[in-house]
Amino acid sequence: MTVNAWLWIGAIAMAIGAAVQLVIGWGPRTRDVENHYLLHLFVCLAAMASYLVMATGDGAIHLADGGPNGRDFYFARYIDWSVTTPMLLLGLGLTAMHSPFRRWAALLGVLFADSYMIITGLFAGLSPVGSSQKWLWYLVSCAAFAFVYIGIWGLFREEARKTSDEAASIFRTNATILSIVWLLYPVVFLLGTEGTLFMGDVPTAAAYTILDIVAKVGYGIFSLLETKRKAARELAAGLIPEPDLRPAPGAFHEVRAPDRNEIVGGEAIEPNERPVGTRRRT
Ligand code: RET
Numbered sequence: 001m002t003v004n005a006w007l008w009i010g011a012i013a014m015a016i017g018a019a020v021q022l023v024i025g026w027g028p029r030t031r032d033v034e035n036h037y038l039l040h041l042f043v044c045l046a047a048m049a050s051y052l053v054m055a056t057g058d059g060a061i062h063l064a065d066g067g068p069n070g071r072d073f074y075f076a077r078y079i080d081w082s083v084t085t086p087m088l089l090l091g092l093g094l095t096a097m098h099s100p101f102r103r104w105a106a107l108l109g110v111l112f113a114d115s116y117m118i119i120t121g122l123f124a125g126l127s128p129v130g131s132s133q134k135w136l137w138y139l140v141s142c143a144a145f146a147f148v149y150i151g152i153w154g155l156f157r158e159e160a161r162k163t164s165d166e167a168a169s170i171f172r173t174n175a176t177i178l179s180i181v182w183l184l185y186p187v188v189f190l191l192g193t194e195g196t197l198f199m200g201d202v203p204t205a206a207a208y209t210i211l212d213i214v215a216k217v218g219y220g221i222f223s224l225l226e227t228k229r230k231a232a233r234e235l236a237a238g239l240i241p242e243p244d245l246r247p248a249p250g251a252f253h254e255v256r257a258p259d260r261n262e263i264v265g266g267e268a269i270e271p272n273e274r275p276v277g278t279r280r281r282t
Contacts, residue, residue: 003072006205007055010212014048017217024224030231031244032098033224039091040220043084047216050080051209066129071193072201077208078122084216085118086111091223092152092178096160096171103159110151117144121186125194138195142186152179166230174223181215 018041025037053059059076093107094100100107124137152175160171188211189195192204199207234240 001202001206003201003205004055006202006209007051010209011048011051011055013209013213013217014044014051017213017220018044018048020217020221021224024221024228029228029246030235030240031246032094033227033231034246035094036091036224036227039087039094040216040224043087043216043220046083046087047080047212050076051212063126063128066193066197071129073125073194074205075122075125078118078125081121082115082118085114088178088215088219089114089148089152092171092174093156095167095174095223095227096156096163098163098167103155106151106155110148110155113144113147113151117141117148120144121189125189129194129197134195138186138189145182145186149179166233170226170230174219174226177219177222178215181211181219184211 021037021041021044025033025041029037050059054074054076060072060074062070063073064070089111090100090107093110097103097107118141120137120141124134124141127134127137156175157168157171160168185208188199188204188207191198192207193199193201194204231240
């Protein structure tokens with residue numbers, strides 16, 4: 001296989017991932033589901049553009065270092081990551097906190113550390129192969145990565161525990177998958193054409209493409225389905241307040257609860273007045 005073939009595989013996988021998520025999230029939903037729906041959908045759409053620009057021959061520059069024929073440096077990946085990694089972290093943060101405003105400055109801090117990691121990683125990628133500044137930037141980027149992990153396993157985990165046992169358990173699963181998959185990116189960098197050249201351009205492109213498919217499509221679909229299941233349980237238990245329903249509550253009730261005119265607690269309640277949490281759905 002060629003580098004170009006892997007880039008096309010990436011573009012097609014992201015398009016399929018976006019289409020699948022579009023279908024999964026379609027229809028009436030809760031605030032939580034909508035948050036994850038839009039975040040994961042846009043992650044795939046952003047990555048699709050990045051793979052498309054690389055597959056069609058742009059999105060890279062040719063650098064003279066790294067061997068007699070030089071090397072192609074795919075800067076489009078870094079533009080993709082600088083958009084998609086904060087969105088993935090925001091999704092994880094919302095799983096933990098429910099609301100981005102609970103500890104918004106701390107949440108922004110984690111997203112900032114993440115952007116710092118990608119931008120300094122870009123500097124590492126651009127630096128000449130074998131130069132000392134490459135490893136300086138690599139270390140700076142890894143230090144920022146460590147802060148991202150501290151944010152995930154410190155701040156986010158603490159907030160998830162406060163939210164509920166269920167949120168904490170979902171958070172643990174998602175954070176574990178994300179942490180393991182993300183850890184492999186700097187390893188590919190280290191071994192590939194941007195680092196030590198231990199792997200050639202085809203294995204490097206293959207490794208990044210597979211990682212991106214797992215981190216964006218696989219993880220995105222998993223997280224969205226999980227959020228949908230959680231929302232269904234909460235709806236059934238009557239725990240979702242009306243403002244959290246999408247679209248407008250009236251339209252939502254027509255689809256989900258056609259029996260809304262029943263008498264609750266001996267008193268007839270107008271459809272728009274009754275919060276969903278006041279009765280259990282049968
Ligand atoms: C770089 C190189 C320098 C050191 C480190 C890196 C980390 C990259 C990561 C990328 C994650 C990308 C994802 C994309 C999918 O949406 C920049 C490779 C630490 C963690 C998850």
